[in-house]
Amino acid sequence: MLALSLAACQGGGGSDGGSSSDSAASAPTPDTRPPSVPTGLTVLIVSSIAFNVTWQPATDDVGVMGYRLYRNGVEIAAPTTAPYQDTNLVSGTTYRYAVAAFDAAGNVSARSAEIAATTSALPDTTAPVVSLTAPAADVVVKGSITLDASATDNVGVVGVSFFLDGVVLGSEDTVAPYARTWDTTAVAEGTHSLKVRARDAAGNVAESAAITVTVKNTLDPVHFVATGDYGRTANTDKVLARMSTLFQTDNIAFHLGIGDLSYGLNGQESAWCTYMRTGMGGSVPFVLLTGNHEDDRSANGYIGNFIKPPDCFPDPVGATGVYGAQYWFDYAGQIRIIMIAPGLPVFGKTYRYRASSTEYQWLAQTIDAARTAGIPWVIVGMHMNCLTMGVKGCHELDPGGSGADDLLNLLIAKKVDLVLQGHDHTYQRSKQLAHAPGCTVLRGDYSATGGAQAVYNSACVADDGADAAYPKGAGTVFVISGLGGDDIYAVSESDAEAPYFAKWMGAGSAGAGFGFLNITIQGNRLSGEFLPAEAGRFTDSFTIGQ
Incomplete structure (x- = not known):
């Protein structure tokens, strides 16, 4: 009742409109203005896993209630004041921070510019x-x-x-x-x-x-022996006895048998192998090549039996190719020995080294591969002859074909260091032969079968061998050593090919006798000597390189 009367007295004679205006004027104005954007955002490294984040206070028309702190765009805290310590971070990692202010009315400022900071890495104590x-x-x-x-x-x-x-x-x-x-x-x-x-x-x-x-830059010397045309005679006994003595005193790596082995009968190969093994003594590897008396046509033994274990002489050198016919092996990184059987049918195939043949290409590639591999010495062994002062000749290598001349000139063009041959039962050492402006092709002699006779060309001679010392790499030296014991043939000093030779011995020559080649290679020097089976007989020695 009192309130009502008071109201009546207060409003007597007036209107209700004045009372409504006073009530509206007394209502508060809403706060819609956000705080200012915080400035001076700074991040300080506390440790490898924590930052102190600080900033300058923001301002507001009413008052700042707090701040919203963002890490990598995500709100992580709402502190009331700076600074704020952000912990449990990852060491060595970069983070981006920003801050905004808010007031009691919920107004939020824009975010500050982001600032990036990287936690320190943990100390590296791990060794490589x-x-x-x-x-x-x-x-x-x-x-x-x-x-x-x-x-x-x-x-x-x-x-x-x-x-x-x-x-x-x-x-x-x-x-x-x-x-x-x-x-x-x-x-x-x-x-x-x-x-x-x-x-x-x-x-x-x-x-x-x-x-x-x-x-080890000083290479150990490599010694090996080579000959062909053995048989089984009293002379063969003497050759083997001389070899046996050498084998006992020198470290002989291997013995190259350059064809024409037993001259026996088919089926008697095993007995000859036993004879040779006993005569040579020791365990020097005997490396065999087919001669015309062991090829597919021969009745004097078969190469397939001479290389058959256990009684005879299987491959002792890990040869690449067809052992006994066309193959190669390297020794001590110093020598590549390449053995071929030109003109002979072996294991069902006749090997002809015409320029268009696979045999020719195989030989050229095998020589080139040795040069590419850095092997300093390339030696080719073959039974048959082309250049010779004896009774044999080029016509036997490839009757009616070009294989003899093609092969001869391939060996010269590739500058094979030494070519070892048998077949002609003589000893012959050639001059060093090479192609030159006046000698693009060296032709062999085919007069024995009515063909062209050889014509000596002095331009084909790189070194005459008169002093028995040849330079290395200047050309090719051919040596025929077919005096393993079977027989001795004559040589002819009037032969058309005789001018290509520096030293020779055959039937009727002074001191003629049987024997074999003894080769020593060390570094850039090759030394060769013909060792006679009997003292006082013919001998020869030569060198290639220094």
Whole structure:
């Protein structure tokens, strides 16, 4: 009742409109204005997993209630004031921060410009993993070789060093693949240790286990003997006895049998093999090649039986090709021996070295491959002859075809160092022959079958061999050694091909007798000598290279 009366007294004589205006004027105005954008956003590294994030306070017409803090675009906290410590982060990681202010009315400012910061990385205490991948341990090395290493690290490898006998070899390699060239000729021959060391940016270092290698740049000499046309005679006995003596005193690598073996009968091969093995003594590998008395036509034994185990002489050198007919093998990295049977049918195939034939291409590629592989000496063995002062001749290599001349000129064009032959039961050493402006082709003699007679061409002679010393690489030397014991043929000094020869011996020559070639190769020098089966008989010696 009191309230009502008071209201009546207050409003007496007036209107209700004045009371309504006073009520509206007293209502509060809504706050719709956001705070200012915070400035001075700063991120300070606390640790590898935490930041202190701070900023300058924002302003508001009523008052700032707090801030919204964003990491990588996502709100992570609403602190009332700065700074804010952001924890449980990932070390070595970059984060982007921004901040906005808000007031009591819920008005939110725009976000500040983003700022990026990276937590510090954890200390790197892990060493690299490193190994020497080449050369292998305990190998023999020579010349310049490449040392290879493998290195990895949890962060990154910054350098790899190679060590020879504990002393760093060259400068540090900072880029993979890690390698260093080592000239072994600069150190003494013998054993040396190699290892490799890797480091990372944090200074962590690791070393591989050391390995030992043997440096050997002075090559051991290689000795081998060669002859053909053996038979089973008293003269063969003397040749084998002389060989046996040599085998006991010298380290003979192998014995090349250049065809025409037993001159016996088919079926008697095993007995001849036993005879030879007993006569030679020791265990020097006997490397065989077909002659015309062992080919598919012969009744004097068959090459297939002469190379058959266990009684005879199977391949002792791991030959590539058709052993007994057309094959090659390398020895000690110094020699490639290539054995061929031109003009002979062997194992159902007749080998003809015409320029268009697969045999010709095989021979050319085999010689080239030896040169590419860095093998310094290439020696070809073949039973049949083309150039000779004796009774044999080119016509037998490829009757009616061009194989004899094609083969002869291929050997000369490729500058095969030495060609060893049998068949003519003589000893003959040629001059060193080569193609030259005045000698593009050397023709053999075919007069024995009514063909063209050879015409001597002095332009084909690179070195006359008068001093028995030939330069290496200047041409090809042909040596016929068919004096294994069967018989001795005559040589003719008036033969059309005689001017191509520097030394010879045959029936009727002074000191004529049986014997074999003894070859020694060491480095860039080849030494050859004809060793007579009996003292006081003919002998010869020569060298190729220095």
